[in-house]
Amino acid sequence: MKILFLGRGGNHPATRYRITQYLDYLKQNGIEYALEFFPAGFFGWLRLVRLAGNYNAVFIQKKRIGNFWLWLFRRRGCKIIYDIDDAVMFNSSRHSSPDSPGRMKRFVKMVRASDFVIAGNKYLRSLVEPHNKNCAVMPTTIDMKKYPAKDYESTGTGACTIGWIGGGKSIVFLNEIMPVLEDLAGRFDIRLKIVCNTFTESGRLEIIKKQWKEEEEAADILTFDIGLSPLPDDPWSKGKCATKLLQCMAAGIPTVSSNAGVHPDMIKDGVNGYMAGSPQEWMEKISILINDSIKRREIGLSGRKTVLDLYSVEANAPGLLKILS
Structure with a gap:
């Protein structure tokens, strides 16, 4: 063929x-x-x-x-x-x-x-x-050879790094939950790392700005302690295939994502990730992960297994081959 x-x-x-x-x-x-x-x-x-x-x-x-x-x-x-x-x-x-x-x-x-x-x-x-x-x-898939699992044994005890990676047009979705993150910064020792080519500002929350580079994105994600994937609930968003969420999960990073789009197909709330709808839910779910490093590891590694089993190149390549043949 x-x-x-x-x-x-x-x-x-x-x-x-x-x-x-x-x-x-x-x-x-x-x-x-x-x-x-x-x-x-x-x-x-x-x-x-x-x-x-x-x-x-x-x-x-x-x-x-x-x-x-x-x-x-x-x-x-x-x-x-x-x-x-x-x-x-x-x-x-x-x-x-x-x-x-x-x-x-x-x-x-x-x-x-x-x-x-x-x-x-x-x-x-x-x-x-x-x-x-x-x-x-x-589904859109992840090449797991590029994503080693986060080393939880050597994770430090400093500020908790909450991370977001995405395209410049999507940062508006992160801005929607910035008030939640700023409130959390008043309660916990946290910082926000943004991997993108466009950035947002905050006077209440430390923001680490990292220019996105393809060859560095896997390493950047490994610096996250918690990954975020906010998304609006509309017809356009339902067509998204959640690549950035999958990247975080592939690296063993625990995630909090919107209860929208394809996310409910991927996430079992409290098992391989958390989902949130209201600002209060975002606050609660992120707080759970900030407070509990053991829970972060459990959720993160469960998410990684989900990607390995269902959303990896290895799991889906035979199906594509069958279609093309």
């Missing part, structure tokens, strides 16, 4: 987590492939169409491609596999309304034109299936 992967860019998270980290496994199991990125102009697309003639299928990541190019790919004898890990059919949480008729129309056309759709979570699958029954869930 020969697959032409079309990704969003070499450093784009969706490409790294849903294509690149599987390529060695696929090659070892008989899949020949090429990885290309979406071109900017007509002649770039024309080059891809010509290239596609050498492959059995085109794996298209997230982008809704025009019917003309899909038709040309089919004329070259290619099946269309569409991979979606975001609610591209809705406006983001920054908009006043999630509804976007144009986005939904393009999404439906792309799904109907595909031979198979890979959805990043059950919510996305529920939006795909009315238009294409050939759909399976494959």
Whole structure:
């Protein structure tokens, strides 16, 4: 089987987590492939169409491609596999309304034109299936070789580091719970570490600002004592695949996350993480972990096992191979 992967860019998270980290496994199991990125102009697309003639299928990541190019790919004898890990059919949480008729129309056309759709979570699958029954869930996954477990034996006794890692557009979600963190700073010896390219400020809480770098993110997460994953409860957020939450769990970091989106599918409250809705719940759940280092270890290592069993490359690679074969 020969697959032409079309990704969003070499450093784009969706490409790294849903294509690149599987390529060695696929090659070892008989899949020949090429990885290309979406071109900017007509002649770039024309080059891809010509290239596609050498492959059995085109794996298209997230982008809704025009019917003309899909038709040309089919004329070259290619099946269309569409991979979606975001609610591209809705406006983001920054908009006043999630509804976007144009986005939904393009999404439906792309799904109907595909031979198979890979959805990043059950919510996305529920939006795909009315238009294409050939759909399976494959979660965004973590390469566990990159994430050693936190060494709790050598953890110090100083300030408790509460950590958040994410993209610049998502820091608004952290800002929503900043009043909780500032109140906690008046009761406990804590500091907030932000790993991002954009930062927030506080006059009541010590903030460590760390520029995000791909090659350093696993080491940065290991400096957390508690990981946070706040998220609004809206259609766009339900399509998220919780990569940053999974990264913290993979490293054995205990987490507190919003009871929203895909989080309830991943977290059993009080077992492999905590979930919170109201400010009071955020306060209570974070306080439990600040106060109890043994609980931090138990929750963190349970979360790591969840990732190993269900959300790791190793656990999901055979399923992707079956789809592509």
